[in-house]
Amino acid sequence: MKHLLFLCALIGTPALSDSPVIEKVTAFGNSNGWRFDVTLSHPDTGWDDYADGWRVLDMDGKELGLRVLAHPHVNEQPFTRSLGNVKIPEGATQVQIEARDLVGGWSGKPIIFDLPK
Secondary structure, three states: OHHHHHHHHHHOOOOOOOOOEEEEEEEEEEOOEEEEEEEEEOOOOEOOEOEEEEEEEOOOOOEEEEEEOOOOOOOOOOEEEEEEEEOOOOOOOEEEEEEEEOOOEEOOOOEEEEOOO
């Protein structure tokens, strides 16, 4: 009976996924806004589990820009993708970068990035 209860508990447990890791961020600003280049690593396994986006947040958590990743990068790890024309509030010196994967959603662990001067 104990084994059956354990098995039932496992069946009802969603699969856990590793969160994407933000390996590197670079950014530069111009008259059109800021361009961010973000390097991620994630154990993508295919269309069922892959890093599917990252976003730029202000320090209060407001989303300033979103980069959707439309396909898995199984054989390209780590990988870098860019997002341009991100409007940063005047006077801001830092932003947060957060990544997500298809299975686990947003990591909940954004990194703080110091904007270049």
